[in-house]
Amino acid sequence: MSGAFTKSMARNIFYGGTVFFFLLFLALSFDTHQALPKRDHRAEITPQIAHGKKLVEVNNCIGCHTLMGEGAYFAPELGNAIARLGGREGIKGFIKSRPAEGIPGRRSMPQFNFSDDDLEAIAAYLEHVNKIDDANWPPNIQG
Amino acid sequence: MPFQSQGVAKYYFMAAIALFAGQILFGLIMGLQYVWGDFLFPAIPFNVARMVHTNLLIVWLLFGFMGGAYYLIPEESETELYSTKLAMLLFWVFLIAGALTIVGYLAVPYATLAKYTGNDLLETMGREFLEQPLITKVGIVIVALGFLFNITMTVLKGRKTAISTVLLLGLWGLAVFFLFSFYNPVNVVEDKFFWWWTVHLWVEGVWELILGALLAFVLIKVTGVDREVIEKWLYVIITLTLVTGVIGTGHHYFWIGTPEYWQWWGSIFSALEPIPFFAMTVFAFNMVNRRRREHPNRAATLWALGTGVMAFLGAGVWGFLHTLAPVNYYTHGTQITAAHGHMAFYGAYAMVVLCMISYAMPIMRGRAANSNKAQVLEMWSFWLMTIAMVFITLFLTAAGILQVWLQRVSDTPLPFMVVQDKISLFYWMREWTGVVFLIGLVLYILSFFVKGEEQAKAA
Ligand code: HEM
Ligand code: HEM
Ligand SMILES: [Fe+2]
Numbered sequence: 124m125s126g127a128f129t130k131s132m133a134r135n136i137f138y139g140g141t142v143f144f145f146l147l148f149l150a151l152s153f154d155t156h157q158a159l160p161k162r163d164h165r166a167e168i169t170p171q172i173a174h175g176k177k178l179v180e181v182n183n184c185i186g187c188h189t190l191m192g193e194g195a196y197f198a199p200e201l202g203n204a205i206a207r208l209g210g211r212e213g214i215k216g217f218i219k220s221r222p223a224e225g226i227p228g229r230r231s232m233p234q235f236n237f238s239d240d241d242l243e244a245i246a247a248y249l250e251h252v253n254k255i256d257d258a259n260w261p262p263n264i265q266g
Numbered sequence: 267m268p269f270q271s272q273g274v275a276k277y278y279f280m281a282a283i284a285l286f287a288g289q290i291l292f293g294l295i296m297g298l299q300y301v302w303g304d305f306l307f308p309a310i311p312f313n314v315a316r317m318v319h320t321n322l323l324i325v326w327l328l329f330g331f332m333g334g335a336y337y338l339i340p341e342e343s344e345t346e347l348y349s350t351k352l353a354m355l356l357f358w359v360f361l362i363a364g365a366l367t368i369v370g371y372l373a374v375p376y377a378t379l380a381k382y383t384g385n386d387l388l389e390t391m392g393r394e395f396l397e398q399p400l401i402t403k404v405g406i407v408i409v410a411l412g413f414l415f416n417i418t419m420t421v422l423k424g425r426k427t428a429i430s431t432v433l434l435l436g437l438w439g440l441a442v443f444f445l446f447s448f449y450n451p452v453n454v455v456e457d458k459f460f461w462w463w464t465v466h467l468w469v470e471g472v473w474e475l476i477l478g479a480l481l482a483f484v485l486i487k488v489t490g491v492d493r494e495v496i497e498k499w500l501y502v503i504i505t506l507t508l509v510t511g512v513i514g515t516g517h518h519y520f521w522i523g524t525p526e527y528w529q530w531w532g533s534i535f536s537a538l539e540p541i542p543f544f545a546m547t548v549f550a551f552n553m554v555n556r557r558r559r560e561h562p563n564r565a566a567t568l569w570a571l572g573t574g575v576m577a578f579l580g581a582g583v584w585g586f587l588h589t590l591a592p593v594n595y596y597t598h599g600t601q602i603t604a605a606h607g608h609m610a611f612y613g614a615y616a617m618v619v620l621c622m623i624s625y626a627m628p629i630m631r632g633r634a635a636n637s638n639k640a641q642v643l644e645m646w647s648f649w650l651m652t653i654a655m656v657f658i659t660l661f662l663t664a665a666g667i668l669q670v671w672l673q674r675v676s677d678t679p680l681p682f683m684v685v686q687d688k689i690s691l692f693y694w695m696r697e698w699t700g701v702v703f704l705i706g707l708v709l710y711i712l713s714f715f716v717k718g719e720e721q722a723k724a725a
């Protein structure tokens with residue numbers, strides 16, 4: 124780090140390298156967005172599914188769970204929960220039956236008191252997420 | 267302290283330390299909930315404690331970065347801060363907004379908070395680390411813009427150095443990439459795609475510029491090594507950072523619906539991300555070995571070296587551990603992720619802020635360094651917190667390996683909750699080690715109140 128290699132050379136490499144790799148990243152991102160519609164099934168997103176996503180957000184579900192592997196690690200994966208719990212009815216039944224005061228000594232999920240429409244929307248959203256082509260993740264049904 | 271206005275940093279640093287203590291308290295609450303499931307349920311559910319823990323972390327680091335900048339920029343620019351009044355006003359705005367947000371998390375259900383803070387106008391809430399209500403997010407932007415205006419004006423009217431340029435770039439980048447937190451498309455794949463433009467491009471991009479600049483500043487001060495040498499290193503390190511880290515974002519695009527080619531781009535580029543962290547460690551040791559003076563503040567030197575080592579371990583080594591796509595397929599979203607997140611955040615960002623505080627705080631209190639007694643206590647707290655964090659990481663890694671095996675690799679995969687029960691021993695050990703971390707933090711805070719004979723007055 125001495126001799127011919129000066130600070131201003133280092134600075135120029137910094138700006139040049141950063142701009143180049145940032146542009147490459149933008150190009151890759153652009154290509155990804157061309158490819159996404161086939162993988163994320165966005166054409167199938169109904170107002171109900173959109174409402175389900177909102178409910179998952181405003182109740183901070185990913186503060187305990189992961190969704191496609193992202194979120195918290197306190198409770199099971201939600202991306203494939205629809206498959207694990209046996210479809211929409213399974214999901215709705217599970218969420219509805221959480222005791223308000225928790226289960227003594229165990230990690231408990233809160234009772235959110237969702238309406239039937241809300242429950243249906245959450246189930247529809249999770250069904251949608253389960254269909255996204257995510258390179259076969261998770262490795263098995265346990266998430 | 268060469269310039270009067272640098273003194274505003276003191277307020278920012280004190281707020282940072284107070285919020286840090288709050289963060290650790292909620293970490294311990296969550297750690298207990300991991301093994302004693304209904305602890306504080308339903309008063310403080312896990313997700314609420316988690317928001318408080320992670321948001322306090324981000325906010326105290328932001329206080330630390332801003333305080334660091336308010337201290338560093340006038341000294342580098344050789345001029346008083348553009349506006350001390352603005353800096354103080356923004357301090358109170360940020361502190362009050364932050365406190366109200368935390369109270370909001372704890373006092374009302376999250377959905378209620380969302381409803382009354384404008385989430386229906388623009389849905390931004392409920393995504394990890396970006397849980398803040400819309401009004402808080404807008405507040406953060408306003409504070410950031412005021413802050414950036416203030417320090418940019420200071421740099422413009424004074425001397426321009428590589429360190430202040432890199433710091434400015436990092437801080438502007440922080441603000442720019444935060445803007446993606448306002449973009450939450452209804453398509454969850456796009457939502458996740460751009461979420462990482464805030465989260466990854468922060469910690470593995472622009473924040474590393476801030477880290478490098480703060481570290482370089484402290485190293486110049488405590489070692490007296492020639493600025494030309496240090497600034498050249500700084501440029502080399504941040505070049506490596508952005509060349510690897512920007513496309514390295516791809517290590518988050520393996521399993522969220524994005525095309526499979528990211529498994530190549532993400533694996534290859536992020537596998538190179540440890541290099542700048544390694545360079546940073548070599549840099550810190552090299553400069554300290556070539557020091558031209560014996561600075562009386564040995565604690566600050568210790569924090570500087572510690573930052574290099576722990577950032578490399580947490581981000582570099584623990585990052586590399588799970589960054590290759592075939593490995594990440596099994597470790598994605600497990601305790602391995604948590605292990606890495608803890609050591610990386612602590613080793614890189616918590617430690618560099620504590621390093622800056624360690625260097626600047628005595629000077630702002632009218633002495634070049636604290637008394638020997640105070641420094642010894644501070645160094646004890648350094649070792650307690652750092653060693654505790656190493657063990658927290660090791661226990662979480664052990665838990666993670668077992669989790670991956672039992673839940674994802676074995677021929678008879680077990681359900682998530684069954685596996686959690688089986689590995690609870692490691693969660694207990696993590697919690698006890700967390701208590702040691704807390705003791706370290708208490709000693710750290712006490713070290714500010716230890717008197718003893720004073721060192722020479724600041725120059
Ligand atoms: C007493 C020490 C601590 C304990 C017991 C603790 C505990 C926890 C727990 C239980 C979680 C949630 C994990 C989950 O989602 O299931 C968490 C998350 C997190 N904590 Fe801590 N924590 C401590 C200290 C720290 C420190 C010192 C830092 C950084 C400086 C930190 C940074 C984080 C981060 C970044 C996350 C999010 C991790 C991720 O999403 O992967 N924590 N912590
Ligand atoms: C100081 C720098 C870094 C910090 C603060 C940091 C922090 C974090 C955090 C908090 C997460 C969890 C995000 C979530 O909740 O979903 C994460 C994930 C990840 N980090 Fe880092 N990181 C840093 C550097 C690195 C580096 C250099 C690498 C690679 C060599 C890396 C590789 C990864 C990977 C692969 C994941 C995804 C884990 C998963 O799939 O669950 N990180 N990081
Ligand atoms: Fe990353």
